[in-house]
Each structure stands twice: as C-alpha cells, then as structure tokens.
Amino acid sequence: MPSSTLVTTPAPAGPQRPAPVTGRGPLRDRMREGAWGWLFVTPMVVVLGLFMVLPILMALWVSLLHWDGQSDPFTAHADFVGLRNYRDLLGQDGLTRTLFATSLRNTAYYVLLTVPLQTMLALGLAITVNQRMLRGRGAARTIFYFPSVTSSIAVSTVFLFLFQGSGSINRMLSWVGVKGPNWFADPRGVVWLVLGNLGLTDRDHPGGPLARHGVLGLSWADWFSGPSVALCTLILLSVWTTSGTFMLIFLAALQDIPRNLEEAAALDGVNRRQLLRHVTLPALRPVLFLVLTLGLIATWQVFDQVYVMGKGAPGNTTLTPAYLSYSSGFDNSDYGHGAAIAFILLAIILPLAGLQRWVLRERGTKAVTRGVRVRGSR
Amino acid sequence: MSDPRSLCVAAAACAAAVLLTVTGCSSSGGFDSSAPKQSSSGRQSLSVMIATSGDAETAAVKQATAAWAKQTGDTVTVQLASDINQQLGQAFAGNKPPDVFYVNSDQFANYAKGGSLYAYGDQISDASAFSGTLRDSFSYGGKLVCLPKDSSTLGLAINTTLWQQAGLTAADYPTTWQQLADDAAKLTKGGVTGLVTTPDYQRIGALMKEAGGWITNPDQTAMTADSAANTKALTFVKSMMANGSLKYASDVDAGWGGEALGKKKAAMTIEGNWLQGAMKADYPGVAYKVVPLPAGPAGKGTLVFSNCWGVAAKSGHQKAAVDLVRYLTSAKQQLSFADAFGVMPSRTDALATYAQKYPAAKAWVEGIGYAQRPVTIAGFNQVLAQFNTDLQTLRTSTPAKILGGLQRNGGQVLKNAQ
Numbered sequence: 001m002p003s004s005t006l007v008t009t010p011a012p013a014g015p016q017r018p019a020p021v022t023g024r025g026p027l028r029d030r031m032r033e034g035a036w037g038w039l040f041v042t043p044m045v046v047v048l049g050l051f052m053v054l055p056i057l058m059a060l061w062v063s064l065l066h067w068d069g070q071s072d073p074f075t076a077h078a079d080f081v082g083l084r085n086y087r088d089l090l091g092q093d094g095l096t097r098t099l100f101a102t103s104l105r106n107t108a109y110y111v112l113l114t115v116p117l118q119t120m121l122a123l124g125l126a127i128t129v130n131q132r133m134l135r136g137r138g139a140a141r142t143i144f145y146f147p148s149v150t151s152s153i154a155v156s157t158v159f160l161f162l163f164q165g166s167g168s169i170n171r172m173l174s175w176v177g178v179k180g181p182n183w184f185a186d187p188r189g190v191v192w193l194v195l196g197n198l199g200l201t202d203r204d205h206p207g208g209p210l211a212r213h214g215v216l217g218l219s220w221a222d223w224f225s226g227p228s229v230a231l232c233t234l235i236l237l238s239v240w241t242t243s244g245t246f247m248l249i250f251l252a253a254l255q256d257i258p259r260n261l262e263e264a265a266a267l268d269g270v271n272r273r274q275l276l277r278h279v280t281l282p283a284l285r286p287v288l289f290l291v292l293t294l295g296l297i298a299t300w301q302v303f304d305q306v307y308v309m310g311k312g313a314p315g316n317t318t319l320t321p322a323y324l325s326y327s328s329g330f331d332n333s334d335y336g337h338g339a340a341i342a343f344i345l346l347a348i349i350l351p352l353a354g355l356q357r358w359v360l361r362e363r364g365t366k367a368v369t370r371g372v373r374v375r376g377s378r
Numbered sequence: 379m380s381d382p383r384s385l386c387v388a389a390a391a392c393a394a395a396v397l398l399t400v401t402g403c404s405s406s407g408g409f410d411s412s413a414p415k416q417s418s419s420g421r422q423s424l425s426v427m428i429a430t431s432g433d434a435e436t437a438a439v440k441q442a443t444a445a446w447a448k449q450t451g452d453t454v455t456v457q458l459a460s461d462i463n464q465q466l467g468q469a470f471a472g473n474k475p476p477d478v479f480y481v482n483s484d485q486f487a488n489y490a491k492g493g494s495l496y497a498y499g500d501q502i503s504d505a506s507a508f509s510g511t512l513r514d515s516f517s518y519g520g521k522l523v524c525l526p527k528d529s530s531t532l533g534l535a536i537n538t539t540l541w542q543q544a545g546l547t548a549a550d551y552p553t554t555w556q557q558l559a560d561d562a563a564k565l566t567k568g569g570v571t572g573l574v575t576t577p578d579y580q581r582i583g584a585l586m587k588e589a590g591g592w593i594t595n596p597d598q599t600a601m602t603a604d605s606a607a608n609t610k611a612l613t614f615v616k617s618m619m620a621n622g623s624l625k626y627a628s629d630v631d632a633g634w635g636g637e638a639l640g641k642k643k644a645a646m647t648i649e650g651n652w653l654q655g656a657m658k659a660d661y662p663g664v665a666y667k668v669v670p671l672p673a674g675p676a677g678k679g680t681l682v683f684s685n686c687w688g689v690a691a692k693s694g695h696q697k698a699a700v701d702l703v704r705y706l707t708s709a710k711q712q713l714s715f716a717d718a719f720g721v722m723p724s725r726t727d728a729l730a731t732y733a734q735k736y737p738a739a740k741a742w743v744e745g746i747g748y749a750q751r752p753v754t755i756a757g758f759n760q761v762l763a764q765f766n767t768d769l770q771t772l773r774t775s776t777p778a779k780i781l782g783g784l785q786r787n788g789g790q791v792l793k794n795a796q
Contacts, residue, residue: 068488068491068492068756069467069470069471069492070470070471070489070492070493070494071492071493072473094787094790095760095761095764095787095790096760099760099764164631165629165630165631166631182628182629182631184628185626185628185629187770187771312763312767313767313770314628314767314770315767315770315771316764316767327760327763328760329467330461330463330464330467331463331485331759331760331763332488332757332759332760333467333485333488333489333492333756333757334757334760335471
C-alpha cells in the first residue's frame with residue numbers, strides 16, 4: 001500500500017474551472033459560482049424542505065395546540081393552548097406526567113446499557129473478523145451482519161417465543177439449575193431484584209423509604225429500580241440486532257488504518273493491548289463518534305420492538321417516549337401531547353450528542369492520530 | 379443563461395413556486411367546517427374500512443356489501459385495517475375518511491366529540507330493536523350516533539374434562555363468589571390453575587359490577603372507582619391470587635384466557651363469545667362449557683362489548699352509507715354474520731333466533747340482559763390503560779391504591795372535559 005496517498009491532496013469535488021475570464025472581478029466570479037451551486041442543490045433543498053423542515057415546523061405548531069386530529073390545525077379555529085402540553089408533561093401532577101417520566105426512566109436505562117454494549121460488541125466483532133489470520137472471515141462477517149438485515153419485527157417475534165416462561169431460554173437455563181424468570185411478563189426492576197435476592201431490601205416493598213418521595217410523579221424507588229427484566233430482554237435484542245451494522249462501520253474504518261502504522265508500532269515493540277490502546281482506538285475516534293451518535297439517537301427513539309413486544313407492558317416498564325407519543329396521538333386522540341413528547345425527546349438527544357462530541361473531541365496533536373484522521377475522515 | 383442575475387431570478391422563481399404549491403396544497407386539502415357536498419349521481423362509490431378478526435369475517439363483510447351493491451347498483455370497496463385507530467386517525471386528519479367504518483367503543487367518544495361521526499340514529503326507524511345498553515354505548519350528547527354492529531358479553535368458560543377429573547359435577551357450576559373460589563381451589567393442581575384471566579378491566583370489571591360497583595356513575599359524569607364495592611371485588615381477586623387458584627394469563631405463558639383454557643393450563647377462564655371461534659380453530663379437542671359468571675354480593679354482572687358502524691361526517695355519500703348500514707344491521711344479515719364468524723347479533727329479535735340456534739352460547743346471550751356497557755368518555759383510553767397496567771400488580775399492590783389511582787386519573791380527565 002503506497003503511503004503517498006496520505007499526503008496527496010484530493011482533487012476538489014466541484015467542476016474544474018478554467019482561469020477567470022478577463023474583465024470580470026473575482027467577487028463577481030464567486031457570486032456566479034455560488035448561484036450555480038445553489039441551482040444544483042435546489043432539488044435536494046426542496047425535497048428536504050418539503051419532507052423534513054416543513055413537517056417539523058408543522059409538528060412544532062401542533063405541539064402548541066389541543067388537537068384531536070379531526071380538524072384542520074392550520075386555521076384560526078385551532079385550539080391554541082401555548083405551552084400547556086409541555087406543562088402537562090413536565091410540570092402538572094397527573095397521569096400524563098407520570099407516564100412520561102416512566103418512559104424517560106425506561107429509555108434512560110435502555111440507552112445507558114444498549115449504547116456501550118452494542119458499541120463494545122461491534123468493535124470486538126470488527127477486530128475479530130479483521131484479522132488476516134482468521135479463516136472463513138467472509139462467512140463470519142455475513143453471520144454477524146445477518147441480524148441487522150433481518151426485519152426487527154420478525155426478530156422481535158422470534159424473541160417473544162424464545163423468552164417465554166417455558167421457552168427455549170428458560171429450558172437452557174434449567175439445564176444448569178437456574179429457574180429463569182417469565183421474561184416479558186416480569187416488571188420487576190433488576191436493581192431491587194438483585195438487592196432483594198441478596199437480602200438487602202424487602203422484596204415486596206422495594207426501595208423502602210425511597211418509595212415515599214419522588215420527582216415528576218415517580219417515586220425514587222421507581223427511578224432507581226433499574227431496567228425491568230422485560231426491558232433487559234429488549235436491550236439484549238437490540239444489542240444483538242444492531243451490533244452487526246456497527247461492526248461493518250468499524251470494519252471499514254479498521255481496514256482504512258494504514259498497515260505501516262501497525263508495522264511501525266510493532267517495530268517499537270508494542271504488545272496487542274498497547275496497539276489497540278495507542279494506535280487502533282485513536283485512529284477509530286471519528287468512527288467511534290459516529291457509532292455512538294447513531295446508537296444514541298436510535299436508542300432514544302426506540303419504537304418498533306416496543307410496539308411488537310407489549311406496547312409498554314409489563315407495568316409500563318417498556319414504555320418509551322416514542323411509543324408514548326404514538327399512543328397519545330392515535331389511541332388517545334391527543335396529538336398535541338404526542339408532538340410535545342417528540343420535541344422534548346429532541347431537546348434531550350441534541351445536547352447529549354453535543355456532549356458526546358465534546359468528550360470525543362480531538363485532544364493533543366499527535367502526528368500519528370492526525371495522519372490517520374486525514375485519511376479516515378475522507 | 380450564464381448571467382448570474384438570471385440564475386438568481388430563476389432560483390427565486392423556483393422557491394416561490396414550491397412555496398405556492400405547499401400552501402396551495404394545504405388550503406385546497408383544508409378542512410371545511412360546513413357539511414360536505416353530497417354526491418347526487420345515480421351510482422355511488424362507497425369505501426368501507428374494517429378491522430377484521432380473520433378471513434371468515436373479511437369474506438362475510440365482502441359478501442354482504444357486494445350483495446347490497448348489486449341490489450342498489452352502487453359500488454363498495456372494503457378496506458382491511460391492520461391498525462384501525464391509526465388508519466382512521468390519519469384519514470380524519472387527512473380529511474379523507476372512508477364512508478363507513480368500524481368504530482371501537484373505546485374510540486367512539488373521541489371520534490364523536492371531534493365531530494367525525496355523522497349521527498344517523500334518527501334516520502333508523504327501528505332503532506328500538508337494538509339492545510338498549512348498546513344504544514346507550516353509542517349515543518353522544520343524547521343522540522344515537524351509530525348502530526351497534528354486533529354484541530359480545532363475558533361468561534365463565536369451564537374445561538369439562540378437568541372439571542370431572544377434580545370430582546366435580548354439573549351441579550357444582552359456581553353461582554356465587556364463594557363457590558367460584560372453592561371450585562378454583564379444587565381444580566388447582568399440577569400444571570393446572572383454577573381460574574386464569576387477563577389483568578384488564580374488560581374482565582375484572584365484571585366482578586366490580588357483580589359487587590355493585592363500576593368505574594363511573596351510570597351517566598359517566600363522575601368517577602366511582604374508589605367505592606367500597608370495587609374494593610371488595612379486587613380484594614376477592616387478590617385473595618384468590620394469594621392461594622394460587624387465580625393467575626393472570628401471562629403467568630401461565632398464555633396470551634389470553636382462551637389460550638390458557640385450550641392449552642389446559644386453566645380449568646376456568648372469563649371470556650366472551652369470541653372464544654367459540656378460537657377454540658374451534660385452535661383447540662378443537664378441548665371440551666368446555668360456558669356458564670354465566672357467578673353472582674357477587676350485588677347479584678349477577680357481566681360486561682358487554684361492541685363496535686358500531688360509523689358513517690363519516692365528511693362522507694359525500696351519507697345517504698347511501700346509512701342505507702348500507704341499515705342493510706348490514708338487518709336481522710337476516712346479522713344472523714348470517716353470526717353463522718360466518720360467531721358474533722352475537724345486536725338486535726334483540728335476531729338475538730332470540732341466535733339463542734335457539736346456538737344453545738351453547740346461552741350464558742353469553744342471557745348476559746345481555748344485565749350487562750354493564752363499556753366506558754365511553756373522550757380521552758379516557760390512557761386512564762383505562764393505566765388501570766389495566768396497575769391491575770397487573772394486584773398481587774403485590776393493594777386494591778385501595780389501584781382504585782385510588784384510577785379515581786384520581788379519571789377525575790382529571792373528566793374535569794378537563796368539562
């Protein structure tokens with residue numbers, strides 16, 4: 001692999017322009033170029049505007065209305081309620097707020113467990129199938145990628161059968177003498193379950209004094225209950241299905257790391273762990289950011305598995321904001337609340353993505369990292 | 379063309395055109411509060427949206443609408459909805475609803491309040507032939523809005539083989555709560571649970587009715603959830619749970635009571651007449667009998683469910699649509715629906731014929747006489763869904779806490795609605 005590709009600058013993407021015609025100033029020239037540029041991107045701008053920006057603005061307007069979905073929200077007759085939907089969700093004590101807080105708690109645990117697990121698994125798989133020594137690499141890559149191309153609805157249905165109380169998983173557990181829970185019907189939070197089994201808390205009244213006080217209509221005992229057994233199954237499912245996709249992204253990035261970097265490191269006498277820590281991972285940083293961000297966004301918005309597997313049951317412990325938004329609209333004819341939930345979700349995801357960008361920002365100016373980055377980000 | 383100014387003009391024109399199209403769309407597709415223009419052509423084309431329970435129902439509805447179309451010279455297209463709430467919601471918001479559609483009782487109030495349903499009850503001359511409870515269920519603001527399509531009530535389904543194995547006879551069929559509890563205890567052994575049901579108010583609500591309570595007052599203007607009668611009902615259920623003779627379906631790995639009964643995990647279950655079709659299709663070898671739900675402290679009680687045939691307020695074919703509904707709800711047609719997919723008629727005259735023809739369904743038919751209608755309050759779905767969720771925790775929670783939550787949540791919705 002010629003290392004010179006590292007240094008050569010890529011050709012600019014736009015059309016090659018001849019030298020400016022005499023008699024026209026550079027400013028005028030740039031303007032002309034800009035106009036052409038705009039003309040070329042117009043189709044995409046129109047498509048994005050029509051199908052993304054406009055609907056988002058419409059939804060933002062709906063989130064300020066009390067709208068039952070059966071009249072035109074864009075006339076003067078619309079029942080404008082200002083920020084009342086947001087107040088119901090965040091400020092006003094009631095069922096709406098409790099449900100929303102429950103869905104936030106569930107999703108927070110879901111994100112907290114799913115994102116690191118799927119990223120680590122994907123990276124591990126990618127490093128494994130990237131080894132030149134490994135036999136049948138192609139087959140392994142296909143197998144690992146397979147869950148990702150399968151419909152999430154189909155996978156969810158299969159999981160429903162696997163995790164039944166008398167399903168295959170519990171039967172396998174019984175071989176080693178473990179009596180598995182009734183996975184999808186078990187609303188108990190794993191934190192209290194583990195503490196209860198250790199005898200540290202009362203099993204029937206988990207949380208003790210924490211159950212008396214709370215915030216957003218949910219007691220502290222509920223907030224700290226951890227994901228329920230049912231939600232853990234959901235986490236397992238999504239880690240299993242998404243890690244294949246992210247493995248592919250990591251694999252592409254791994255193959256982009258110049259061989260001579262590894263060779264240079266080998267000459268310096270590093271072992272495998274040091275190679276991973278000081279060469280591979282820094283080189284993967286932009287891709288790691290991509291994978292974490294995609295994972296974060298997708299997990300906060302999880303909907304289809306919830307829709308298939310129990311619509312929030314058992315005990316609302318698999319309720320997610322995305323599903324709650326859907327059911328507020330279509331089941332409860334309260335589209336204003338549904339839209340408001342969507343925007344609160346946006347307000348959660350954006351800062352989190354920003355925070356992540358800040359954490360993963362480029363630090364130091366190590367030549368190695370920079371050299372790789374130029375290539376990796378192309 | 380290479381002049382930048384002309385390019386800018388072109389771009390601006392493009393943008394303006396797009397903007398015009400967008401705003402044009404929204405105003406032409408906009409909502410019109412006045413009555414929709416009625417089609418006056420000789421041949422009308424109606425669309426019907428149904429949420430079908432299976433192929434048998436689909437075929438029966440298609441056949442019936444085709445027969446009507448042949449009679450009148452109009453055309454009818456039957457659309458199958460996989461998620462009818464969502465599809466109707468979209469259709470209403472998009473201002474293009476189907477002309478005739480199923481309306482579930484839990485969505486009825488939402489649609490009626492939103493003005494999406496055309497109230498045609500006053501055009502039905504023989505409306506009094508329909509069961510009074512069901513007519514109440516589909517009335518809004520004192521007016522009958524739509525005609526009930528069929529009816530279903532709950533009964534106690536018993537696996538007769540397990541019953542005999544436990545040394546019980548037909549004389550032991552429970553008629554009181556005490557007998558129910560005793561029988562369930564006798565039947566519970568091995569992998570069998572005496573009584574299996576689903577944790578929802580559409581089942582356990584029947585016991586609340588038997589205890590003399592219900593979620594709201596008869597007018598649905600005030601919550602009566604935390605009454606002593608309701609507490610008594612939940613306490614009874616909880617006591618049966620405590621000794622293991624009552625379990626929820628998910629605890630025995632079943633999706634619903636019928637599945638538990640069919641898989642012989644339940645000796646008894648509380649289900650409606652849809653059980654017939656399911657047992658015939660999935661568990662033809664399981665012998666069972668349906669008896670009325672045992673009476674509670676306040677006498678007999680059961681729940682009645684139905685869908686109604688909604689006609690869209692935005693439909694341009696209302697006259698033809700009402701005519702189609704009249705045809706579909708006639709006694710003859712309802713009986714043929716009953717034959718095809720096992721639903722009970724919603725007309726009392728047809729119900730009598732049905733009872734003669736299907737003696738096994740006697741308990742369900744009789745239930746109509748004393749059944750409680752479902753709650754139809756706009757915006758109440760979330761409250762009832764939460765009640766169902768809380769009922770799942772009945773084993774570890776307390777009836778007072780669950781009913782208190784229902785009282786509070788429901789009260790808020792009622793307060794906001796007023």
